[in-house]
Amino acid sequence: MAKTNDLLDPKNDYVFFRLFSEEPELLIDLINAVRADQPPITEITLLDARLTPERIQGKRLVLDLRGIDEQGRRYNIEIQVRRFPFWASRAMMYLARLYSEQLDAGNDYQEAQPVIGIHLLDFDLFKEEPGDQDNALWRFDTYDHQHSRSLGHIMELNIVELRKADRLGQLPERLSAWIAYFEHWNEDDVMNNLAHPPIQKARAKLRAMSADEQERYWAESRARALSDEVTMLNAARREGREEGREEGDKHARHQTALAMLQGGQLDVATIARYAGISESEVEELADGRAKH
Template sequence: MSELLDPTNDYVFKRLFAEAPDLLVDLINDLRPDLPDIASVEIINPNIEPTELTGKYIILDVLARDGEGNCYNIEVQVRRYGAWHKRGVFYLARTLGSQLSAGEDYQELRASVGLHLLDFDLFTETAAEREQAIWRFEMRDERQPNISLGNVLQMNLIELNKADRLGLPEGPLRAWITFFKHWQEELTMANVSHEPVKRAMNRIRELSADEETRRLAFVRERALRDEVSFLNDARREGEAHLLTKQMKLKFGELPEWVQKRLNSATPEQLDAWGEHILTANSLDELFKH
C-alpha cells in the first residue's frame, strides 16, 4: 500500500475537508465545543487553482458558511512566518465586512470564525504559555475581560505539537490532535474510537491511493520547501551583508578568505559571529566562534 499522505500538507488538508462537508462539520464542532453545534456547511472556495500549488506565501484554506450564516476560515499551517497572525486577522475582518451590502442592518451580521491548526509552537516565552495549547481570541476589554463586544470576530488557535505533548483529556479534540500528529502510526490510530476521525483516516487512505493526488501533494510540498529555502537564503544574505559592513568598519578592508567564509556560512555561524563582532580583537579571533 502507498505511504499515507500527510494531512498537515495544506493541499491534502483542503482536499480532505472541502470535498467532504459532513467531515468539516464534525471538525468545526469538535474544535469549538463551547459554541452551539452546526448541522451543515456550504464550502465557499471548493476549487484549488494550479497557481495556488506553487505560489509563494499562499495558504490553502477552507472557507465555509453554516446554515445560520456564520463564516469559517479553517486552515493548517506548518511553518511560522512574521506576519501570519496579521494575515489571519485581516482575512477574518474582511470575511466579516463582506457579509453586508449597502443599507443592510448590522443586526444581520453573523460570526466570522478563524480555526487555525498550527504545526509549530507559537507561544513559548513563559511557563504558562508553554502549558497552554488551545487559544481563543475575541474583542474584550483589557481590564475587565468579562466585558466583551461579542464573538462575531474570533480566532481560534491550536498548537498541534504542544497539544500532543501536553496530553489533552480524552475526547473528540484529543482524537483530532492524534490524527494530525500520528496519522501514519497504524497501532495508535487503531485505538482512536471517534467516528469522524475514523472517517478522516478512510479519506486519507483514499486520497493516498490516487496517483494524481500524490503528485499534486508532492508539488505543493516542494513549493513550500522552496519557499522556506528562499526565505532562509534571503535572511542569510542580509546577515552576511550586515556583518561585512561591521567588519570593514572595525578591521578595515577584508581579505578574500573572509568573504569566502561568509559566503559558505550557515545562519547559525553568522549569528555567532554577529554576537562576537564587538568583542573580537581580530578577524582570526572572530572566526574561532
C-alpha cells in the same frame, strides 16, 4: 511502533483542503471538537472550494477553507506546519477580510455576521511566558477581560497547537482523536485504537488519496513549493541582513524585500509579510520610488 510510510501527510495543506472540502461533515466535526463549549453547528457551506492548477501552484501558497454555517457565521479554517514572522498579523488580517467581504456584498453593519478562525498549528506558537507550556488551546476575541464586557464576539480566533496538545493529553475525547489523527496518522497502533467514527472516515479518505497517483503528485508538489519558498526567503533574509547590518533595521528590512523582489517568484503580500514592511513599501521598492 508500526508505521504506514506510504500515506500522505494530512498536515500537507493540499491534502487538508481536499479532505475537508470533499467531506464537509468531517469539517463540521472538527469545528465542533475545537469549539466544544459552544453550541454545535450542524451544516457548513464552503466558499470557493475549487482547486485549479493555478491555485495549487500559486505563489502565495495559501490553501485555506472558508465556509458559512447555518446561522450565517463565517469561518476560516487552515493548517500551518511552520512558524513565520508576523503570523498573528496575517491571521487577523484574514479574519478582517472575511468580515469586510460581507459589507462589500451589499450588507450593512447590522447584518454582518461574526467571523471565526480555526487555525491548527504544527508548531509551538506560545512558549515564552509562564504557563505557555501548560496550554495548547487558545481563543481570542473582542472581549474586555478587566470589565467582563464583550463587543459581541465579532471576530474570534481559535488556535490549536497540535504538537503541544499531543504532549499534554487530557483533552476532550473528540478533540484528542483529531489531534492524534494529525500527529500520528501513519502509526497503525495509535489509529486502530481511535473509535471516533469521523476519524476512521478521515483515515479511509487519506488512504484513498494516498493510493491515487494524481493526488500524490499534487501533494508532493505543494510540499516542494513550500520547501522552495522557505529556502528562498531564508536566503533573502541573509542577504538583507548582510547588506543592511550597519544601516539600521528599516534599511535591513528593505534590503530583504529587494532581495525577494529580485528573485521574481514571490508576490507583494508575501514579501511584505516576511520582510516586515507594508505592501505599499514593497510596491515603492519595486518601482524604485522608496528611499532605502
